[in-house]
Amino acid sequence: MDDHALQRLQSACAPVLDAAGLLSGQAIEPRYCRDWTGGEGRPLAVLRPRSPEEVARVMTLLNGLGQPVVVQGGMTGLVGSCVPQHGEVVLSMERLRTIEEFDTGAGTVQVQAGVALEALQQHVQAKGWLFPVDIGSRGSCQIGGIIATNAGGNRVLRYGMTRQSVLGLEVVLPNGSVVSRLGKALKDNAGYDLKHAFIGSEGTLGIITRAQLALQPLPTTQQTALVSVDGFPQVLALLALCRQRLGAALSSFEVMWRDYYDTVTVQLRKGRGGFAQAGSHLVLVESMGNHAHTDAQAFEQALAQFMEQVPSAQVIVAQSMADAQQLWALRDASGEAAQAIAPYAGFDVSLPIDRMQTWTQEVHARLAAQGMRQVQTYGHVGDGNLHLCVGGLHAVGAKALVDELVHSTIGQLGGSISGEHGIGLLKKKHLAYCRSPAELALMHTLKRSLDPQLLLNRGRIFDLSPLHP
Numbered sequence: 314m315d316d317h318a319l320q321r322l323q324s325a326c327a328p329v330l331d332a333a334g335l336l337s338g339q340a341i342e343p344r345y346c347r348d349w350t351g352g353e354g355r356p357l358a359v360l361r362p363r364s365p366e367e368v369a370r371v372m373t374l375l376n377g378l379g380q381p382v383v384v385q386g387g388m389t390g391l392v393g394s395c396v397p398q399h400g401e402v403v404l405s406m407e408r409l410r411t412i413e414e415f416d417t418g419a420g421t422v423q424v425q426a427g428v429a430l431e432a433l434q435q436h437v438q439a440k441g442w443l444f445p446v447d448i449g450s451r452g453s454c455q456i457g458g459i460i461a462t463n464a465g466g467n468r469v470l471r472y473g474m475t476r477q478s479v480l481g482l483e484v485v486l487p488n489g490s491v492v493s494r495l496g497k498a499l500k501d502n503a504g505y506d507l508k509h510a511f512i513g514s515e516g517t518l519g520i521i522t523r524a525q526l527a528l529q530p531l532p533t534t535q536q537t538a539l540v541s542v543d544g545f546p547q548v549l550a551l552l553a554l555c556r557q558r559l560g561a562a563l564s565s566f567e568v569m570w571r572d573y574y575d576t577v578t579v580q581l582r583k584g585r586g587g588f589a590q591a592g593s594h595l596v597l598v599e600s601m602g603n604h605a606h607t608d609a610q611a612f613e614q615a616l617a618q619f620m621e622q623v624p625s626a627q628v629i630v631a632q633s634m635a636d637a638q639q640l641w642a643l644r645d646a647s648g649e650a651a652q653a654i655a656p657y658a659g660f661d662v663s664l665p666i667d668r669m670q671t672w673t674q675e676v677h678a679r680l681a682a683q684g685m686r687q688v689q690t691y692g693h694v695g696d697g698n699l700h701l702c703v704g705g706l707h708a709v710g711a712k713a714l715v716d717e718l719v720h721s722t723i724g725q726l727g728g729s730i731s732g733e734h735g736i737g738l739l740k741k742k743h744l745a746y747c748r749s750p751a752e753l754a755l756m757h758t759l760k761r762s763l764d765p766q767l768l769l770n771r772g773r774i775f776d777l778s779p780l781h782p
């Protein structure tokens with residue numbers, strides 16, 4: 314059966330793809346079969362178009378064949394979306410690596426979807442511009458992937474999610490037709506702003522082939538401090554003060570609970586903690602600016618004002634880039650911290666900042682009642698996004714139990730089961746905890762209208778059955 318399907322695919326694609334454009338059998342390397350989450354599946358074939366135009370031609374063919382397809386970017390997604398499911402072919406974007414136009418006057422750049430995030434960052438930085446989305450997977454993840462997942466990261470507080478940096482998109486629809494709007498203007502209210510339907514759609518509505526991106530002036534100063542406080546209300550007081558005093562210069566406000574901080578500093582011996590007695594919460598505060606003489610002073614004055622309000626707080630201000638890196642190493646060690654308590658379940662919920670304390674206390678208590686004490690809590694609190702990692706899940710069914718326990722508590726507080734990583738295959742069971750029936754119905758309608766055969770990234774985000782005429 315598979316042999317027949319493969320032969321059909323090979324003869325259909327032969328006029329479009331070159332010899333390296335269709336891989337099958339032994340030529341399919343393991344990297345196409347598994348993603349960062351460790352899930353595995355074997356595709357019927359891997360298709361590697363060389364250009365956006367080839368993507369469109371390939372999709373027209375696949376649509377004609379009724380062939381299911383999964384799109385692969387850098388394979389760093391954390392919800393299992395890219396793992397090939399039975400009968401799927403992989404559409405890899407790895408050969409679409411051209412930076413097509415860089416307008417250094419306007420601060421815009423047009424790229425193909427397969428350009429790696431770090432390659433783009435370095436390219437624009439050399440000319441004094443910043444592409445502000447920055448995440449730990451920067452070396453591997455692609456522009457198409459971060460747009461398809463609307464990635465966040467450490468600087469959302471100042472620059473927004475990926476969505477805020479996208480001016481225009483070119484998308485290939487499941488039937489192979491191309492919808493292109495790559496304008497550089499920020500303002501465009503002529504009808505629906507269609508790009509937003511595709512940003513964060515996890516590859517279920519169309520394949521992003523090109524993007525027009527907005528850049529930011531490259532900051533020339535960076536101030537970093539680690540603040541130790543006792544109690545979440547003090548975290549909120551510090552956030553409010555930093556927002557008021559530093560305004561748009563405030564670029565990061567990352568909070569680590571002691572359960573996470575102790576794993577990193579004591580168990581992993583990473584980063585520079587440096588407090589004789591750390592408080593209950595550690596806050597990494599960062600500001601960026603372009604005023605060499607005044608930025609550091611404004612930052613230190615804001616922290617001094619906080620110390621006057623909360624004398625029990627402790628502060629370490631980085632005196633050099635090396636110091637700053639040592640402080641960031643605490644927060645950047647989240648991957649290793651999770652590994653230290655494997656097997657684990659990771660969460661990236663979002664919720665109103667004023668509900669965070671209630672939520673963490675309730676979830677910690679419910680986990681403890683189940684005997685689950687290996688917990689790490691940290692997050693981009695300034696953006697309302699919390700990460701929770703629960704480890705030691707050796708027992709059969711323990712992961713499913715924790716998933717249910719954590720996700721079932723979030724909707725009633727006005728939160729979301731995913732602040733950043735998306736739903737994919739791993740969280741779809743719990744989507745209804747934070748999306749209403751009306752919202753889900755509209756999502757289904759959108760999917761069916763753009764992809765009536767359900768060929769593209771089928772079963773990601775939610776399950777739908779094909780409609781039979």
Ligand SMILES: Cc1cc2nc3c(=O)[nH]c(=O)nc-3n(C[C@H](O)[C@H](O)[C@H](O)COP(=O)(O)OP(=O)(O)OC[C@H]3O[C@@H](n4cnc5c(N)ncnc54)[C@H](O)[C@@H]3O)c2cc1C
Pocket residue numbers: 348349383384385386387388389390391394395406426447448449450453454455456457458459460461462463464465466467515516517519520521522648733734770773
């Ligand atoms: C170490 C690490 C740190 C991370 N940190 C963060 C973080 O701070 N914030 C955050 O938000 N996320 C983070 N992530 C997860 C994040 O979602 C991904 O790193 C990134 O956004 C995905 O890009 P990718 O190219 O690897 O996409 P993939 O993993 O290849 O794909 C992700 C999804 O997008 C789809 N897709 C990929 N390319 C396209 C395309 N061109 N058109 C349509 N659909 C496409 C895929 O089908 C899939 O559904 C992290 C991941 C890792 C491993």
